[in-house]
Amino acid sequence: MFLFHRMTFDILILGCGAATPTSRHNPSAQLVNLHDKLFLIDCGEGTQMQLRKCKVRFQKIDHIFISHLHGDHYLGLMGLVSSMHLLGRQSDLHLYGPPPLRELVEINLKYSESYLDFTIHYHPLQNKESELIFEDKTLTVHTIPLKHRVPCTGFLFREKQRAFKVIKEKIHSYKLTPSQILLLKKGEDVVLDNGYELRTTEACITPPVPKSYAYCSDTAYYEKLIEVIRGVDLLYHEATFLESEKERAKFTFHSTAKQAASIAKQAEVKNLLLGHYSSRYKDDLGFAEEAREVFENVQIADEGERFEV
């Protein structure tokens, strides 16, 4: 029997440490893979080396999303752009981030006297309200305004609802017209000329429910983001500190593991993924333990690991 091919939709962690990289953790970067379409979120120092280590063909990345202009989230971008150039890239590259990102990239290209053979399209982001910043046949990307010391946005990846597949033999046996087929593809039942009500459940293969992924780093505890990310399948929320450092979290506009879990619970997400661990903690298990007191489905990010959305 014909089955819908489940699309790959996973997140590869390239770095999940906080501001100062350690021997255990690299600065922030993640690769979103939606059925071999690759999107990079944040690009801390060393991201290009991490991509190599994980054997990612990084010339396939056409869209890079930078959450904010703290070094641990973008200082690897210039090196990656440079390597893309030196390795012969010709296809366009889209950079999404705070408006000064253009100036930062261009000044490096200027002084290194690099003349790219590809075009960079800059997409400056505001962080007042969620906006649609990318869309194609299979997904949309929206920003998620966050609360940090400098302007900062998260990113929400939503897979689109795929069309129902009408079963060939049903087309023949019911002698379906093109307009009837179109309705079925949209997921609507049709009434045939003889009065028979043909339901999609009989005539079609039902596509899988679309999935969604929200990336929220860096941010203080911020209830306004709950409505934007409500019900997502996977939420990455920063957990720079444990609750014992709650005051420090507030002061530095970061979150504790417990606060991340509280957001996950209120937003009724399916799974929570933690990361952006402060270098002060010797291991990351404490983050999961603390979060699980509030929310059950908690995973902890680590370099090189993949998480299915």
Added chain:
Amino acid sequence: MFLFHRMTFDILILGCGAATPTSRHNPSAQLVNLHDKLFLIDCGEGTQMQLRKCKVRFQKIDHIFISHLHGDHYLGLMGLVSSMHLLGRQSDLHLYGPPPLRELVEINLKYSESYLDFTIHYHPLQNKESELIFEDKTLTVHTIPLKHRVPCTGFLFREKQRAFKVIKEKIHSYKLTPSQILLLKKGEDVVLDNGYELRTTEACITPPVPKSYAYCSDTAYYEKLIEVIRGVDLLYHEATFLESEKERAKFTFHSTAKQAASIAKQAEVKNLLLGHYSSRYKDDLGFAEEAREVFENVQIADEGERFEV
């Protein structure tokens, strides 16, 4: 018997790959250690992680020398400065490099809204002729103008001649005066009141001969640098290509291993250290083989290795 303590003078390789980092090699960076005074030469992406991996206390680095503004030689600088700041640095930092280095660092600090608790002193370098850019009691640093696609200088570290140590019992037995002791310390023989010619070889411990290290990356084959580096103990000279890619070396203003060896031979250096290998080569042994056909004492750089000057 009292012996002069030989000072440490070694080079730690943090990165010795060329423009595109690979899984084997990081971009350029080296740590010069002169008796626990640490100097950083170049600072490619990932240098701070390499320093951590090598367990270097990087807050002890007060002077960073950037040869030129190609990304593989400076893109790790902003991350290192940021980590120095976040880890509480208060002591001054000196940055030596092409004039736009200041602008590149300052623009990153501006947009990340970082307000350092330490002062950065910028030392803009010209690359027309060799100049003295640093001096203290134990060493001098001069620039070495190189020939590259953008303005580029190497760096020459020269240990200073240390004073002779006058043996205490000789001071007593010959009843030496302060002015006689001073002459001996300078390495001069003295004639005593009784006509006896007291030689330093009898009265003093002779200090070791001062050593010197020259860093030359990146550069085309460039005979003008020979006089600047003549007779150094250790020469690091880039060898991006093998002789089979000689045309490509010329076109990109880089050198072959054979050309590096030819410079070493003409400059009568004691040892040659090769690095800055193009990512096209699967192993680095070919560089040493090719160079040894011209010059005997060849070593090849690798990450994490130390080379005594």
